[in-house]
Structure formats: C-alpha cells, structure tokens
Amino acid sequence: MTSSGKKNIWALLVVIVLLLFLISYTGEERVRLTTVEDAFLAVVVPVQDFFASIGQNIQTFFVSIVHYQEIQKENEMLREKVSEKKEKLVVLDEVLQENHRLRELVGFQEREEMDLVDAKVVARDASGWFNTVTLNRGYQDGIEVEMSVVTPDGLTGMISSVSARSSQAILITNPRFAASAMVQRSRDSGSLGIIEGQADDQPMLKMINLPPDANIQPGDTIVTSGMGGVFPKGLFVGEVEKVDVDQHGLVKYAEVKSSVNVNRLEEVMIVTSEVNSGEDDSGN
Amino acid sequence: MLFYFLALLVIVFGLIVEGATSLFFPGNILPDLTLILVVGMGFLLGERQGAVVGLVAGLLEDVMFGQALGFFALSKMMLGLGAGLAGKEIYREKAMGPVVLVFAGTLIHGIILYMLQYLYIGTEISLEAKITSVFLPRALFNAFLTVPVYSLVHWLFERKNPMGWKIHF
Numbered sequence: 001m002t003s004s005g006k007k008n009i010w011a012l013l014v015v016i017v018l019l020l021f022l023i024s025y026t027g028e029e030r031v032r033l034t035t036v037e038d039a040f041l042a043v044v045v046p047v048q049d050f051f052a053s054i055g056q057n058i059q060t061f062f063v064s065i066v067h068y069q070e071i072q073k074e075n076e077m078l079r080e081k082v083s084e085k086k087e088k089l090v091v092l093d094e095v096l097q098e099n100h101r102l103r104e105l106v107g108f109q110e111r112e113e114m115d116l117v118d119a120k121v122v123a124r125d126a127s128g129w130f131n132t133v134t135l136n137r138g139y140q141d142g143i144e145v146e147m148s149v150v151t152p153d154g155l156t157g158m159i160s161s162v163s164a165r166s167s168q169a170i171l172i173t174n175p176r177f178a179a180s181a182m183v184q185r186s187r188d189s190g191s192l193g194i195i196e197g198q199a200d201d202q203p204m205l206k207m208i209n210l211p212p213d214a215n216i217q218p219g220d221t222i223v224t225s226g227m228g229g230v231f232p233k234g235l236f237v238g239e240v241e242k243v244d245v246d247q248h249g250l251v252k253y254a255e256v257k258s259s260v261n262v263n264r265l266e267e268v269m270i271v272t273s274e275v276n277s278g279e280d281d282s283g284n
Numbered sequence: 285m286l287f288y289f290l291a292l293l294v295i296v297f298g299l300i301v302e303g304a305t306s307l308f309f310p311g312n313i314l315p316d317l318t319l320i321l322v323v324g325m326g327f328l329l330g331e332r333q334g335a336v337v338g339l340v341a342g343l344l345e346d347v348m349f350g351q352a353l354g355f356f357a358l359s360k361m362m363l364g365l366g367a368g369l370a371g372k373e374i375y376r377e378k379a380m381g382p383v384v385l386v387f388a389g390t391l392i393h394g395i396i397l398y399m400l401q402y403l404y405i406g407t408e409i410s411l412e413a414k415i416t417s418v419f420l421p422r423a424l425f426n427a428f429l430t431v432p433v434y435s436l437v438h439w440l441f442e443r444k445n446p447m448g449w450k451i452h453f
Contacts, residue, residue: 008332012335015339015361016358019357019358019361020354022352022357023352023354023358023400023404024404026352026353027352027404037347040344040347041347044296044299044300044348047300048300048304051301051304051305052304052307055307055308056307059308121307122304123306123348123349124306124314124349125303125306132349134303134348134349265307266307
C-alpha cells in the first residue's frame, strides 16, 4: 500500500472516531443549537415551508377531484354537526359561568387556560429513524425545549431542539418519547403509568409500570397525568387496546392506540404556558 | 471551487425536497433522496469525493432531522466511500450500476444506523424484522428513483468526471 493510501486510511479512522465522539456528545438534549446550525436552518426551513405548501396544495387538488362526491356528503354532514354544536355551546357557556360562580363560592383557584402557538409541519424525517418533524416556529416565537406539541386529537409530541425560526419535535411514537399518564375513568394513583413510543414504527404506544392491581381495561381512555411538570394534565393520549402482565408477572402494561395519526400531520399547536389544576385554599 | 459549491447546492436542495415530500408518504417507507445523491456522486466521482459528499450531506441531515450530530454523517460517509470504491470495479457506462448500488446501499445504510441506534439509544426490534419490514421496501423504492436522479447528477457533474465516461441507458 502506498503512503498516501495509508494516510487516507488513517484520516478515515480519525474522522470515524470524531463522529462517534460527536454522537455521544450531542446525543443528550441540547437546549440551544449552535450558531452555524441556527443559520443553516434559518435559510433552509422557509424554503422547506414553501415546498411543503406546494405539495399540500397539489395533494388537496387531486384529493378533491378524486373524492369529490364523498367530500360533498361530508360537507353536508359537517354543516349539520356545526348547527348541533352551536346549540350545545350555548348550554356549555351557561355551565361554565355556573362553574366560575361555584369555584368562587368554595374558594377553588381557577384552571388556567393553556397558551397555544400554532405551527406548521414543514418537513418530516425522511429516514424514518427518529420520528421527528420540523415546525416553522422557533425561540423567536417563544418556543423552548420540552414544550408539548398537541393537535385537536391529542398529545402529539415534544419539542426536542429549537433554532431561531424553527424547531424540531419528537413524535409520540418515537422510542425516546415518554410521558406520565393515567386512566381517565379511574384517575387514581393506582392507574398511573408511563406512556412511551415503541421501536417498531407503529402507532401503538406502550403504557408501562402499572401496578398489578391497576384499574385498567381495553377501551379505557388514557390522558396525561400532569406529573413531572412537562406535559399539561388531561391531554388525550389514546385508547387501550390490550392489557397484559410483563414477563416477570410483577407489573402490568397496556398497549394504547395513539389518538393522533402522526403520518398525516400538517398543523400542530405548541403549549407555551404551564397549567395549574384547580386547588382549594387548603392546597388539596 | 465551483464543483464543491454545486455539490453542496445539490445536496441541500435534495434535503429540502426530501423533507417536504416525505410529509405525503404514509408509514415509514420513504424515499431517501440524499442517499441516492450520495451514492450517485460517489460512484461517478470516486471514493474521496464520495466520502466528503456523504459526510457533509449526513451532517446537514443530522442538523435537519436527527437527534444527535453524527448519525447520518457516519453512515452516509461510509456509503459515499463504498460507492466510490465500487465505481472502480463496476462497469460505469450502464445505469444499472447505480441502481444496484443504491439498493445495496440502502440496506447497508439501514444496518449501520440500526447498530448506532442500538449502541446509543437502544432498540427492542430485531435487525431481521427491521430489514424485512423497512429496509427492503425502502431499498426497492430508492432503486426505482435512482435512474432519474442519477441522470440529473450525471448531467450536472459529467464534465468533472476525470475519465470522461458517458452513461448509456
């Protein structure tokens, strides 16, 4: 082997070692990206946004042609539903007013509304390895790492890195995603567990660390518990499909179907404020 | 200098289009445009240029989509290097070469990433299951897209090919 050939091999080995070191160093969560990464994303993400918009318009055009009659029927059905919902809203408004009055009477603190920032999904990890999406909101819009990402269907993910005008979110199906959750029906400490994404790229989530006597069954709705302070309480996660015990028989686990179709995300909302649940004056 | 600028432009454009168009593919069988570009350019230009293009493309992909810097950089660099070495042995004047390389490259790329993920993050799914359910369909998809993408790469960089080969389809 020539000396330049040996030099090339040594150079390659050095680069490989440096890259392995870089993976270890940057593998932990980074609060803020470097200036170079920031500058690159500041240029690239708006262009991605542009292409994503074109793609979405083209998709909408073809879908509306192919499914014209279905869309028409769906339109009429939705109009009827909107009328029904309007009537219910009037009733709910009255209930909300009554709730405010009663809370004041017994001294409960008000639940704070969540502050939401809408964001558009401009890109998705094409490799399919990290189940991440790129959003068109960054720290200039008040976005920070670990903020929750939601859609009207429920909890969708969490912000993992932020640049000036864009951010990256890991989706609920990402194996690195985990959130404290509970069974909506029982809401007691015995139905608390951890919801996490699975590594097989499926929409099914796994709820683990459930006690052996946990009050949980197929069909139950799972919501976030608010414990840990990362995810607001009460966000819809999904529905239980199956309950079983782990291989040692010590704890239960449940397979939960995510309420969100992560393969069809176009717009999401980022929760930018913390939520306080209602408390009485004695702190219960 | 112009060559490197053009190569960077092609890679960045490929990443942008790849990220945006992957929104419209259901599931996880997505085309990896960057992989096809890295293999094509490595095959055409040699192992050193292939490794450099793969390294840069992978780093940019890490910034845009990855969770740690280095995952895609390492795998794509090895792919570009391998494509450049293979280009010395494979008959370059037929486009079937890049098609086969992209197919094999997608599988190898997936295996490298699986090993890195196993080491650094952990995974419960077996490599065999990943190969049959994800890597193979993705390899077929990428191979299908190779001819038009490689035609474009060849048209852009043909003048830089030191051996002056022309590709016949």
